Amino acid sequence: MEKQKTLRVLSESVLFHGLKTDEIEGLLLNVKYKILRYKRNEIYTLEGMNCCHVDLVLSGCVTAYMVGDSGKSLLMGKIGAGAVIAPAFVYAKSHKMPVTVKADANTEVLRMSPEELLRFIDGNATVRHNFIVCISEVVVHLTQKIHMLNLMTARQKVVSYLKELCRQQGGSIVDLGCSRQELADSFGIQKYSLARILSELAGQGIITVEGRRITIRDMQALRRL
Incomplete structure (x- = not known):
C-alpha cells in the first residue's frame, strides 16, 4: 500500500x-x-x-x-x-x-x-x-x-440482528453482511436452525428472503417480536 x-x-x-x-x-x-x-x-x-x-x-x-x-x-x-x-x-x-x-x-x-x-x-x-x-x-x-449467547433464544438472536441491520442500514431492505454459515456461527447455532427461523419469519409474512438480502415486509410485527 x-x-x-x-x-x-x-x-x-x-x-x-x-x-x-x-x-x-x-x-x-x-x-x-x-x-x-x-x-x-x-x-x-x-x-x-x-x-x-x-x-x-x-x-x-x-x-x-x-x-x-x-x-x-x-x-x-x-x-x-x-x-x-x-x-x-x-x-x-x-x-x-x-x-x-x-x-x-x-x-x-x-x-x-x-x-x-x-x-x-x-x-x-x-x-x-x-x-x-x-x-x-x-x-x-x-x-x-x-x-x-447465554440469554437469548435462537429466534431472539435472529430477530435482534435483523432489527440492528435495519437501524444500521437505514431501511427495510438489508444485507446480512456475511454468509449464512458465518451468521449461524456468530449466533452459536446450527445453519439449519438459522434457515428454519428465517423460513418461519417469511411464512408469517414478516420478511422476504433472497439470498443475503432480506426485505422487511412488516416492520411493526418485527418490532413486536
Missing part, C-alpha cells in the same frame, strides 16, 4: 481518529513499525498463542473465532480496515489469545511493539484517548456477545 493511502487509512482508524495525516506521519517518524501481509485464509494467530504485537488493519479483513473440542465453531467477530486486532490483550497479564484469527481476504497490517505504542500513548493525548475508547468498545462488544 502506498504511503499516502496508508496515512489516509490511519487517519480514519480508531487509534488515530482526530489526527491529520501530516500529524500521523510525524508520529510515525519517531517509532519503529513494519507492514505485514497475510494471504486470504492464512492464519494470523492460533488460540492459546501469545499476543506480543499491536497490529492495526490497513486493508482487508480478519475473522476471530473459537473452536470447541467437539469441532463447533463460534464466530466472535470480523476486524476490518482501521481497527486494532485484540487491543485488550496487548497489556494484559495473560497475553494468550482466546481466539483463532485468520485472514478473510488478502490483508495488510501495521505492526508495532507494545513499547512503541506506549510511546504514542504517553506522547499524544488524542492517541491515548482513542486507545481507551478502542478497549472500551471491545468490552461492550464482548458484553453484548455474552448476553446474546
Whole structure:
C-alpha cells in the first residue's frame, strides 16, 4: 500500500481518529513499525498463542473465532480496515489469545511493539484517548456477545440482528453482511436452525428472503417480536 493511502487509512482508524495525516506521519517518524501481509485464509494467530504485537488493519479483513473440542465453531467477530486486532490483550497479564484469527481476504497490517505504542500513548493525548475508547468498545462488544449467547433464544438472536441491520442500514431492505454459515456461527447455532427461523419469519409474512438480502415486509410485527 502506498504511503499516502496508508496515512489516509490511519487517519480514519480508531487509534488515530482526530489526527491529520501530516500529524500521523510525524508520529510515525519517531517509532519503529513494519507492514505485514497475510494471504486470504492464512492464519494470523492460533488460540492459546501469545499476543506480543499491536497490529492495526490497513486493508482487508480478519475473522476471530473459537473452536470447541467437539469441532463447533463460534464466530466472535470480523476486524476490518482501521481497527486494532485484540487491543485488550496487548497489556494484559495473560497475553494468550482466546481466539483463532485468520485472514478473510488478502490483508495488510501495521505492526508495532507494545513499547512503541506506549510511546504514542504517553506522547499524544488524542492517541491515548482513542486507545481507551478502542478497549472500551471491545468490552461492550464482548458484553453484548455474552448476553446474546447465554440469554437469548435462537429466534431472539435472529430477530435482534435483523432489527440492528435495519437501524444500521437505514431501511427495510438489508444485507446480512456475511454468509449464512458465518451468521449461524456468530449466533452459536446450527445453519439449519438459522434457515428454519428465517423460513418461519417469511411464512408469517414478516420478511422476504433472497439470498443475503432480506426485505422487511412488516416492520411493526418485527418490532413486536
